[in-house]
Amino acid sequence: MKATFDALVEYGYAGLTIDRIDEFFPKSKSLLYHHYEGKDELLLDFLEHLIDEYEGGFGRDDEADAHERLTRILDGVADPKMDTGDVGFTRAIVELRAQAAHDPAYREHFTASGAFFRDRIAAVVRDGIEEGIFRDVDPDQVAAALHTLATGVMTERVTDGEAQIGAVRAELNAYVETRLLAEDR
Amino acid sequence: MKATFDALVEYGYAGLTIDRIDEFFPKSKSLLYHHYEGKDELLLDFLEHLIDEYEGGFGRDDEADAHERLTRILDGVADPKMDTGDVGFTRAIVELRAQAAHDPAYREHFTASGAFFRDRIAAVVRDGIEEGIFRDVDPDQVAAALHTLATGVMTERVTDGEAQIGAVRAELNAYVETRLLAEDR
Numbered sequence: 566m567k568a569t570f571d572a573l574v575e576y577g578y579a580g581l582t583i584d585r586i587d588e589f590f591p592k593s594k595s596l597l598y599h600h601y602e603g604k605d606e607l608l609l610d611f612l613e614h615l616i617d618e619y620e621g622g623f624g625r626d627d628e629a630d631a632h633e634r635l636t637r638i639l640d641g642v643a644d645p646k647m648d649t650g651d652v653g654f655t656r657a658i659v660e661l662r663a664q665a666a667h668d669p670a671y672r673e674h675f676t677a678s679g680a681f682f683r684d685r686i687a688a689v690v691r692d693g694i695e696e697g698i699f700r701d702v703d704p705d706q707v708a709a710a711l712h713t714l715a716t717g718v719m720t721e722r723v724t725d726g727e728a729q730i731g732a733v734r735a736e737l738n739a740y741v742e743t744r745l746l747a748e749d750r
Numbered sequence: 751m752k753a754t755f756d757a758l759v760e761y762g763y764a765g766l767t768i769d770r771i772d773e774f775f776p777k778s779k780s781l782l783y784h785h786y787e788g789k790d791e792l793l794l795d796f797l798e799h800l801i802d803e804y805e806g807g808f809g810r811d812d813e814a815d816a817h818e819r820l821t822r823i824l825d826g827v828a829d830p831k832m833d834t835g836d837v838g839f840t841r842a843i844v845e846l847r848a849q850a851a852h853d854p855a856y857r858e859h860f861t862a863s864g865a866f867f868r869d870r871i872a873a874v875v876r877d878g879i880e881e882g883i884f885r886d887v888d889p890d891q892v893a894a895a896l897h898t899l900a901t902g903v904m905t906e907r908v909t910d911g912e913a914q915i916g917a918v919r920a921e922l923n924a925y926v927e928t929r930l931l932a933e934d935r
Contacts, residue, residue, distance in 0.1 A: 577852045656851040663848030665909035666841040667762045672909060679910040702924070709914040710899070710921035716910075717902030724850035724857060725864040725901075729894040736895035739887070744928045 569611045574653035578660035583607065605670065608661060612674050616681060624685035631693030635741065638686065642715040645731040647722070656723040662716075682715070683708045690745070699745045707745070754796045759838035763845035768792065790855065793846060797859050801866060809870035816878030820926065823871065827900040830916035832907070841908040847901075867900070868893045875930070884930045892930070 568589035576585050581604055587594040601607040626634050647655070665671035687708035693699035718733060753774035761770050766789055772779040786792040811819050832840070850856035872893035878884035903918060 579852065660848050660851050662905065662909045663845050666845050667764065675910045679906065679914070683914065703917075703920075706917045706921045706924075709917035710925075713902035713906055713914070713918050714895070714899050715902070716905050717898035717900070720847065720901050720905050721864065721898055724847045725860045729864070729868065729898070732888075732891040732894035733898050735888075736891045739891075739929060740895075740925060744925060 566611055566614050569607060570654070570657075573608075573611075573657035574650065577656065578608075578664070581608075605664075605668070609670055609674055612661065612678070616678050619681070623682070624689050630698060631689050631696055632698050632741075632746070634689045635686075635693065635745075638689065639711075639734070639737050639741075642711075643718050643730055643734040643737060645727065645734055647727070652723065655719050659720050659723050662720075679712060683712045686711050693745070697747060700747050702745060751796055751799050754792060755839070755842075758793075758796075758842035759835065762841065763793075763849070766793075790849075790853070794855055794859055797846065797863070801863055804866070808867070809874050815883060816874050816881055817883050817926075817931070819874045820871075820878065820930075823874065824896075824919070824922050824926075827896075828903050828915055828919040828922060830912065830919055832912070837908065840904050844905050844908050847905075864897060868897045871896050878930070882932060885932050887930060 568586050568591075571589040572581055572586040575589075576582075583597050583601065583604055584594070586604075586607065587597055590597060597607070601610070624634060624638060626637070629637070644651075661671065662675055665675045683705070687704040690699060690702065690704035690707050694701055694704065714733070714737070718730060722730060753771050753776075756774040757766055757771040760774075761767075768782050768786065768789055769779070771789075771792065772782055775782060782792070786795070809819060809823060811822070814822070829836075846856065847860055850860045868890070872889040875884060875887065875889035875892050879886055879889065899918070899922070903915060907915060
């Protein structure tokens with residue numbers, strides 16, 4: 566998985582081959598060919614592993630209240646100064662996501678991952694309502710909008726520019742304040 | 751341009767060739783090869799023409815107030831029931847945009863088109879502030895967030911699903927109401 570990640574960052578989706586993944590792979594190449602029929606099968610497995618890594622942590626942090634947990638998610642999503650490695654990773658995910666426009670296997674993955682992230686964001690919003698921090702909004706509706714915005718930020722970061730991401734982050738704060746935070750906060 | 755559009759909807763970016771564009775082109779194929787060295791050159795010209803088509807109308811409608819003009823933009827962006835042809839077009843744009851992750855010519859286009867749409871949205875917000883309809887928000891900041899959300903909606907529509915787009919549209923209404931509309935509206 567580490568070799569796939571490194572090769573993706575280096576070559577992008579279009580330039581990726583199993584031979585190039587092998588450049589970063591310490592074990593025998595025959596192992597790669599034994600397990601995977603082609604690069605897409607390996608990449609889909611890679612995407613599944615990514616979701617597994619988010620499984621434990623994303624949106625969950627028992628020490629913090631719902632507002633802090635949401636702020637951490639938004640900071641991660643709309644970070645105005647991402648380091649080079651993370652930008653390379655974002656580029657790879659945007660390219661893999663675009664495969665879903667014509668490839669049902671990728672589409673199935675991104676539909677499932679979208680549902681996962683939306684559910685986690687909705688849970689944070691729901692907790693915030695119960696804690697009296699957030700207003701009585703529809704958690705799923707808020708989560709749908711925030712997830713879509715996150716998809717937009719990732720896409721624009723690598724296809725348009727990073728210049729506007731600071732503005733998006735600031736507007737997200739204004740949104741949280743005017744739409745989500747309870748009057749007396 | 752019509753032939754390029756039709757071929758893109760039919761074959762997508764990866765399956766597109768000048769020969770396939772020619773299937774939809776009533777004139778001689780040699781004309782296509784005379785004008786364009788390859789499909790990317792033709793596609794970039796196609797994207798420029800798209801922006802030219804938006805030039806006259808997008809965000810401009812002198813009959814309507816700023817709130818109505820913004821609502822029309824949001825209805826266009828987050829339409830929960832898009833017809834098949836428009837979904838095919840969206841799929842094509844998402845695939846072309848993903849080329850920008852590694853191809854500077856596409857990136858230049860999407861940086862310029864992003865600036866164009868953000869400026870137009872900001873102008874509508876600015877008019878709304880002057881008309882006393884909207885609060886005294888930062889028009890560029892609001893436009894950055896709405897443009898990023900639009901990018902997210904287009905991307906998710908063809909790579910995740912349309913199920914959540916109705917929820918996103920509803921949340922956009924809530925955003926306009928709580929963040930933009932002046933207290934006395």
